[in-house]
Amino acid sequence: MATAVSSVAGSGMSAVKVIPGPILLLGAPGVGKGTQSDELVKLWSIPHISTGNLLRAHRDQGTELGKMADAIMNEGKLVPDSLVNQMVAVRLGEPDTVRGFILDGFPRTLAQADWLDGWLASQPQMLPVVAVSIQVDYTHLLQRITGRRTCPVCGTIYNVFLKEGAALVQRSDDTEMCFDGRMRTYESLTTPVIEHYRALSRFAEVNGDQPVADVAASIVSSVERLRA
16 A cells, blocks of 8 residues: 655654545544544545535535425425435545545444445445544533633634633533533434444544644554554
8 A cells, every 4th residue: 555654733743644545533522523624634635524514515506416405404304314325425426535535424323334335335446434533531521512602703712611701602502401412412323333333343542632633643543553
């Protein structure tokens, strides 16, 4: 497998850069999947694919899939897996995904994971997906979420446990009750996905209670090990 030397996320650490292939980033709300996705995009020059962004793009562009999703959502229903899978398949068929991509928010369920595995297996140029879960202590996560405050003027996000600010506001879904509900939903949906990839020896966990660059380096190391 072709390799090259690259610096990991501004940490100054040199690491062997493998062909990353498809990477599923897992983690509870607030662990920093978006931040880590940005770091990995810079390192590997592969796209970050979020199903939420895909859905918005299809709706904004008025594609056939977007129109179908609009009709379903206007009825107050959830977009079904079959439609989400089609959107993902279209995106994964684009040229920039050949070396790999970072999946965020998909697969969210075991059924979606089974579909993704089958789709990748049907594409001779694609590697199988590896899953990396960012782990952060529940209490720290709770502080990140419930301590989050936003400046209503400039939009800057602060945390009452980390820094001070004046006249800040709290989002309605940043309460402990909402966070607990989101955690329960995440765990019930994602545990089968984790066990699925663990059984295939394509799963790793990294400590998310570290500086951003250190977490990124841990993810890189995990991907390298899983691809070896």
